[in-house]
Amino acid sequence: RQRPPAPRRRKSASVTSGGFSAAYDQLIPLYEQATGHKVVTARGASMGKAPDSIPSRFARGEQFDIVILADSGLEALVAQGKVQPGSRVDLARSMIGMSVRKGTPKPDISTVDALKQTLLNAQSIAYSASASGTYLSNELFPRLGVAEQIKDKATKIYSERVGAVVLRGDAEIGFQQVSELLPFKELEFVGPLPDEVQQRVFFSAGVAAGAANPDAARHLIRFLAAPAAAPIVRSTG
DSSP: OOOOOOOOOOEEEEEEOGGGHHHHHHHHHHHHHHHOOEEEEEEOOSSSOOTTSHHHHHHTTOOOSEEEEEHHHHHHHHHTTSBOTTOOEEEEEEOEEEEEETTSOOOOOSSHHHHHHHHHHOSOEEEESSHHHHHIIIIIHHHHTOHHHHTTTEEEEOSSOHHHHHHTTSOSEEEEEHHHHTTOTTEEEEEEOOGGGOOOEEEEEEEBTTOSOHHHHHHHHHHHHSGGGHHHHHHTO
């Protein structure tokens, strides 16, 4: 008797923003091992005009099957016809946190007043050019009444993780998604922003319009959103 043919191995092209990268980097090898499918990955910020940002990649016609980024960025791509309507799946809630170099004073950000004072006292501040930084610069800093006082010492970081900037001493304190700060083991993670001013954002996946293999894309998204993936997602912040 002839053996039934083996399932055809598939290849998917994925682009992910940094906020979900730590979990993604652990989950994708497990998916490839379990299914035999290959995932080719590109990376970029959820927002902004940096050449490698996800909106810029789509604007110049790069092709993907799956896109993973902050929920507002995904909805913008849906509105532009770049991502299939109704394909969004929320993968994780993300929070903004702060880190400093180990061996330096650990500022207090446990309350809104303490956070405000820390921002005013800091010699230099780094924050992301993507979803978290957009929230900080457009909403939180003005809300705290510190936007003018810190504008000359706060730097928006493009195409690089904030942790790398803090690590080499180019900023005293750095703000980004917790999941992007935790991989920097050489830094001291101070904690998340207080609940009252915390950003409410999800990292979500969608199937790109014109995906070469939409069934494979949906299969991978189901894997990333499955309950079995949750412990890894939680452990990466």
